[in-house]
Each structure stands twice: as structure tokens, then as C-alpha cells.
Amino acid sequence: xxxxxxxxxxxxxxxxxxxxxxxxxxxxxxxxxxxxxxxxxxxxxxxxxxxxxxxxxxxxxxxxxxxxxxxxxxxxxxxxxxxxxxxxxxxxxxxxxxxxxxxxxxxxxxxxxxxxxxxxxxxxxxxxxxxxxxxxxxxxxxxxxxxxxxxxxxxxxxxxxxxxxxxxxxxxxxxxxxxxxxxxxxxxxxxxxxxxx
Amino acid sequence: xxxxxxxxxxxxxxxxxxxxxxxxxxxxxxxxxxxxxxxxxxxxxxxxxxxxxxxxxxxxxxxxxxxxxxxxxxxxxxxxxxxxxxxxxxxxxxxxxxxxxxxxxxxxxxxxxxxxxxxxxxxxxxxxxxxxxxxxxxxxxxxxxxxxxxxxxxxxxxxxxxxxxxxxxxxxxxxxxxxxxxxxxxxxxxxxxxxxx
Numbered sequence: 001x002x003x004x005x006x007x008x009x010x011x012x013x014x015x016x017x018x019x020x021x022x023x024x025x026x027x028x029x030x031x032x033x034x035x036x037x038x039x040x041x042x043x044x045x046x047x048x049x050x051x052x053x054x055x056x057x058x059x060x061x062x063x064x065x066x067x068x069x070x071x072x073x074x075x076x077x078x079x080x081x082x083x084x085x086x087x088x089x090x091x092x093x094x095x096x097x098x099x100x101x102x103x104x105x106x107x108x109x110x111x112x113x114x115x116x117x118x119x120x121x122x123x124x125x126x127x128x129x130x131x132x133x134x135x136x137x138x139x140x141x142x143x144x145x146x147x148x149x150x151x152x153x154x155x156x157x158x159x160x161x162x163x164x165x166x167x168x169x170x171x172x173x174x175x176x177x178x179x180x181x182x183x184x185x186x187x188x189x190x191x192x193x194x195x196x197x
Numbered sequence: 198x199x200x201x202x203x204x205x206x207x208x209x210x211x212x213x214x215x216x217x218x219x220x221x222x223x224x225x226x227x228x229x230x231x232x233x234x235x236x237x238x239x240x241x242x243x244x245x246x247x248x249x250x251x252x253x254x255x256x257x258x259x260x261x262x263x264x265x266x267x268x269x270x271x272x273x274x275x276x277x278x279x280x281x282x283x284x285x286x287x288x289x290x291x292x293x294x295x296x297x298x299x300x301x302x303x304x305x306x307x308x309x310x311x312x313x314x315x316x317x318x319x320x321x322x323x324x325x326x327x328x329x330x331x332x333x334x335x336x337x338x339x340x341x342x343x344x345x346x347x348x349x350x351x352x353x354x355x356x357x358x359x360x361x362x363x364x365x366x367x368x369x370x371x372x373x374x375x376x377x378x379x380x381x382x383x384x385x386x387x388x389x390x391x392x393x394x
Contacts, residue, residue, distance in 0.1 A: 048286035058340030070291035089245035094267035129245035143255030
């Protein structure tokens, strides 16, 4: 088990068939996840392709997360929460200035992902909408969006299996609204899959 | 007035303050729109940043379309339809194989945009979710998505004003579901704005 400290982020390789567990140790925290192909990181996770093929914005156990080249990247195998967001971009210094003008700006999940993913050849402009694990964004009947505190409790988790060799970026979220005003860690763990077990 | 023939696409420059009108001449047709900065096309339209700042997925007159660098790109000034999509990616040969396995595959809006935008330095992998003008994608209460025929009638239009110097990609949609099974043209027109008038 590894820990991402509050308002931080990491990047690592995840081989095909490996299983990544992302755990909310205290409850009420969000983790932004980016996946890119280890062979060519221009192939990257896409909310639009995922919405296309899954025919829903509500992704949970059984859903696949797809790449911009229409390939499966991650399969959600277990999910004790069932509430995630794939609509909103990672918080950034610009979003902090916009939404929290009275609070000190922070580079946010976007800055953390940009730093962690740069050694893997991913330019900040290429960072798309992340799969925002445990993030709770209800869509109202008129299409309006709200950011509510996550419904996750301490120990809740999601398990995703890699469908190709991947580079993963993962954060413990830095925004106030996403995690109910508190900053908390995120834990994760990798189980080696078929090929590399 | 210019015409995009059925299942085709174009790209062109749009200077800051210019106004682009996109017209559905026959009704029931979709136009996928991509915008990128003319100064650095790595700055490109972002559904996630737009949903962040507009706090809705229902974009219409008064809404701004934002870039991945959190800058305003286009302001919707008029909209006679009020129903567009910013969730789904442009149709492509892969989506044709997935959704219409019994029909001849087509390179789709994605292929048309890729060809039209390549001379401007935009790699196909960098093409994000397009702003799908007149596309009708209701989101069900459980998050499920449906692609319904557009509600646009012949002559309906949207007018967007450029907030920076832009490269625009624009298509007449190639998919069956988006336009009720028919393939129709899209018309567009540019009015020069302040600086260049």
C-alpha cells in the first residue's frame, strides 16, 4: 500500500492485466486519474470516447474507460462507492482563482499531474479531463452541475484492471469543494496481473 | 455563405471578434466544431473546462466555450435551437464499426476534422471532444445517454464570437444517429469583427 499525501500527485507504470486499487482511507476525498498508453502517450484517456461506448456518464463496476484512439484502457472491476465524475477538469491555479478568489491559489491536481506526467513525455496541454474517482457531481434536470462532497466512507475503494500497458497519473485532490473543504490523503496498491505475476 | 457538403469538413481561421454563424439549411443536421488557438494550437477547446466554468452541460446563448488553458475561446451570442452536445466525441471509423456494424464504415467527422486540421499543426490524437452543434443527447436520470435526432428546423442557426484568434474545424456530420439517418449539408458564414472590419 502506498500513500499520496494531501494535495499531491504521483505517476507510475501499470502493466496490462495489473490491477490498481484506489482507496479513500478517511472518506470524503477525491483522486483524479489520468491514463496514457506506455507505448505512445499521445494515446490518452478520453471522457468523450468513454461516454460514447458506455452510453452513460455514470461509470462503475463493469464499465470500461476508453482512449482517444477507441481502445479499452481500464476496466472497473470493483467499486464500493458507485459515484465518480468524468465531466470536470482537474483543479488548477486558474480554477482556484475563479472559484476561490479569497483563498491562496494552489497548482491543484492539474499542476500535480503535469509535474508527475512530464517525465513520461506528456505535455500539460495534453492532459484531458481526468477520471475523478469518488467525485460527486450531480447533473440537474436542466443540465446544471453541482460539486457535492463525495459519498465515500473511510476504506471505500475502486479496483481497475489495465487493458494495455499504461502510464497512470493519480492525485489526492486539492480543491475545497470536491472533498468537503478538507485535504486528505489517497492510498493505492498494485496487484501484478497475468503476464507479470 | 459557404456550404459544407454532406459527410465533409473544413478548417479556417477566425480572427478575434469575428462572428461565425453555423446554419442548418435543411433541419435535423449536426455540425461538429473544434477551436484551437491560432498562436499555439496546443491550446484547444475543452468540454471539461467549459463545464467547470459554465457550471452546466446545457450550453446556449450567453455561454462561453473555454480552452484547456482556461481561456475563453468562443461566446455564443445567438442560438435559435438551444440544444447541443459537448459530451460525445466526433464519429470515426472506429465508432462506425462499433455502432453500425452492418453499414459501410466511414472516416466520419473525426476523419474529416483530422484531415482539415492537420495543415494547421493539429495531430489527430490532439482532437478533443468537439462542440457538437445541434446534436441532441439527452442525459437520463441515471446518467444514461441517448442520441436523438436534432430538434433544429431548416434555417436554424447559432452565432459564436471569437474571443481570441482561432483555427476552426467544422463538419457536416456523417453519423446515422446524430442526424436521423440522413446526410445533409451545413452552411456557415463569417462576419468580420472589430479589429478586422
